Amino acid sequence: MLYDYHLHSQFSADSEMSLTEICETAINKGLTEIAITDHHDPDYKDPTIEFLLNKKAYLAEIRKLQQKYKGKLKIKKGIEIGLQLHILTECNNYLTDDFDFIIASFHTAEKADLYNGDFFRDYNQWEAYLNYLKTVLAVVKVYQNYNVIGHLDIIRRYGEFVSKPDLLTNKTAVELISEILKIIIQNDKGLEVNTSGYRIDQKNPLPSFSILKLYHELGGKILTIGSDSHQPEQIAHKFKFTISKLKEIGFTELTTFTNRQPNFHKI
Numbered sequence: 418m419l420y421d422y423h424l425h426s427q428f429s430a431d432s433e434m435s436l437t438e439i440c441e442t443a444i445n446k447g448l449t450e451i452a453i454t455d456h457h458d459p460d461y462k463d464p465t466i467e468f469l470l471n472k473k474a475y476l477a478e479i480r481k482l483q484q485k486y487k488g489k490l491k492i493k494k495g496i497e498i499g500l501q502l503h504i505l506t507e508c509n510n511y512l513t514d515d516f517d518f519i520i521a522s523f524h525t526a527e528k529a530d531l532y533n534g535d536f537f538r539d540y541n542q543w544e545a546y547l548n549y550l551k552t553v554l555a556v557v558k559v560y561q562n563y564n565v566i567g568h569l570d571i572i573r574r575y576g577e578f579v580s581k582p583d584l585l586t587n588k589t590a591v592e593l594i595s596e597i598l599k600i601i602i603q604n605d606k607g608l609e610v611n612t613s614g615y616r617i618d619q620k621n622p623l624p625s626f627s628i629l630k631l632y633h634e635l636g637g638k639i640l641t642i643g644s645d646s647h648q649p650e651q652i653a654h655k656f657k658f659t660i661s662k663l664k665e666i667g668f669t670e671l672t673t674f675t676n677r678q679p680n681f682h683k684i
């Protein structure tokens with residue numbers, strides 16, 4: 418049984434896949450369940466693109482497809498919400514009970530965009546990495562309306578650095594990540610394993626296997642897997658390899674969600 422829990426349709430500004438295309442590809446690739454997780458990033462700091470979701474149309478379209486593919490494919494109503502410290506109340510209010518699954522992601526830190534490089538302007542590499550982690554920590558300390566943290570070490574993807582070291586090679590980063598993971602675990606939240614990570618580091622998803630190992634050692638159990646696909650060929654990318662590595666670490670289950678409640682499946 419395979420589940421892809423991070424997929425972007427044309428309801429996201431950066432994807433052109435139709436929901437039907439996603440469903441057909443998922444079935445062809447042997448998936449039994451998917452969560453559509455389109456972007457909603459209020460106050461996104463790159464003015465050239467707007468990541469705001471038309472929630473009503475989006476949920477209506479997913480409900481239609483749930484009927485159409487009944488018995489063939491389970492389709493969950495998910496969302497990837499871009500969190501920032503100053504918009505947490507707005508995010509919380511946006512996430513009504515309509516969603517099965519919420520990914521909390523950080524595409525912005527300190528009101529500066531990661532993707533376009535603005536966030537890196539005044540920092541050297543490790544300053545940027547550590548300040549990003551401090552932002553994540555500050556948010557998880559006060560905010561709870563989500564199920565998993567998306568691509569926890571995404572900061573490694575951005576910034577024009579020659580090497581992209583694992584965050585756990587830095588002592589302060591180890592402390593920050595441990596604190597983040599402990600809070601997540603304590604609050605019954607989880608991590609996603611995002612296989613788009615192999616596009617920057619052929620050996621690791623986001624977060625890296627070393628961070629996933631630390632999560633396991635700290636008692637973390639809630640784990641979803643997602644490809645973060647924006648194109649059909651990316652759906653379920655490297656899932657089998659990733660799951661075998663997760664088993665090596667000691668994980669025995671993957672998680673899916675219904676009405677934001679976790680269901681555990683043996684792997």
Ligand SMILES: [Zn+2]
Nearest residue numbers: 497522567568
């Ligand atoms: Zn993301």
Ligand SMILES: [Zn+2]
Nearest residue numbers: 423425497645
């Ligand atoms: Zn995404």
